[in-house]
Amino acid sequence: MDDAPTFSPLGLLGACLLPGLGHALTGERSRGLCIGAGVLGLFFTGLLVGGIDTIDSKEDRIWFIGQALVGPLPFGIDHIHQTQFKVIDPTTKQLRSAYPNEGRDPVTHLAVAGGTPPNTKSISKMNELGTLFSTVAGMINFIVILDAGFPSRRPKGKA
Amino acid sequence: MVLLLSLAAGYRPFLDPINISRYWFLLLIPMAFFIALAYKAVRVLDTKHLPREVLVMTTQIVLGMIALGLASYLFVQHLVPLIAPK
Numbered sequence: 001m002d003d004a005p006t007f008s009p010l011g012l013l014g015a016c017l018l019p020g021l022g023h024a025l026t027g028e029r030s031r032g033l034c035i036g037a038g039v040l041g042l043f044f045t046g047l048l049v050g051g052i053d054t055i056d057s058k059e060d061r062i063w064f065i066g067q068a069l070v071g072p073l074p075f076g077i078d079h080i081h082q083t084q085f086k087v088i089d090p091t092t093k094q095l096r097s098a099y100p101n102e103g104r105d106p107v108t109h110l111a112v113a114g115g116t117p118p119n120t121k122s123i124s125k126m127n128e129l130g131t132l133f134s135t136v137a138g139m140i141n142f143i144v145i146l147d148a149g150f151p152s153r154r155p156k157g158k159a
Numbered sequence: 160m161v162l163l164l165s166l167a168a169g170y171r172p173f174l175d176p177i178n179i180s181r182y183w184f185l186l187l188i189p190m191a192f193f194i195a196l197a198y199k200a201v202r203v204l205d206t207k208h209l210p211r212e213v214l215v216m217t218t219q220i221v222l223g224m225i226a227l228g229l230a231s232y233l234f235v236q237h238l239v240p241l242i243a244p245k
Contacts, residue, residue, distance in 0.1 A: 041192075
């Protein structure tokens with residue numbers, strides 16, 4: 001069985017840490033760079049289009065599952081979003097995005113009337129497209145992770 | 160230009176959604192390009208063929224989406240009224 005897939009633990013681990021790193025660590029540096037540019041380009045374009053609100057494990061859990069396939073990066077951004085940008089509702093004591101006419105108390109993190117919200121909650125097409133960009137990035141990176149972990153699965157003779 | 164105008168209006172990149180709602184369909188182009196770049200980088204045997212492969216796949220995605228949109232338009236606007244009961 002010449003076509004039996006080989007297993008590359010280093011490639012698999014690298015690909016799970018950062019898009020393209022798995023290929024770069026196993027000697028395919030230019031391929032890794034192009035993969036990283038593609039996956040991270042999708043991810044950060046989504047963030048640029050929809051804002052940080054598109055990465056939200058609490059309010060958009062299903063989409064976050066797809067985004068999580070990009071690696072530790074969306075987890076870090078989600079953590080920053082939850083802890084540095086969301087406000088605590090004074091009534092329900094639950095975390096939520098600040099309304100347009102609210103600010104965030106730097107000490108208590110409570111929503112306060114007046115001031116500028118830490119971020120603007122995205123709605124409509126910009127939210128949908130931003131979320132779609134970053135989720136597609138995760139889905140593409142799943143293919144990348146499989147290819148880095150099992151390199152012999154790449155088809156031979158046809159690009 | 161849109162980005163510069165947005166920045167002047169207090170837009171904070173990566174924190175606020177960008178205000179290009181009127182031109183949302185143009186985002187198909189960067190999406191198709193980045194998908195093609197990542198996918199073809201995995202698939203090609205030799206990365207020197209990558210630019211051509213990416214260009215071809217990006218064009219295929221964009222034209223395919225335009226064709227799907229046109230087919231949906233013809234179905235909803237012309238075919239459905241023909242078969243729907245009066």
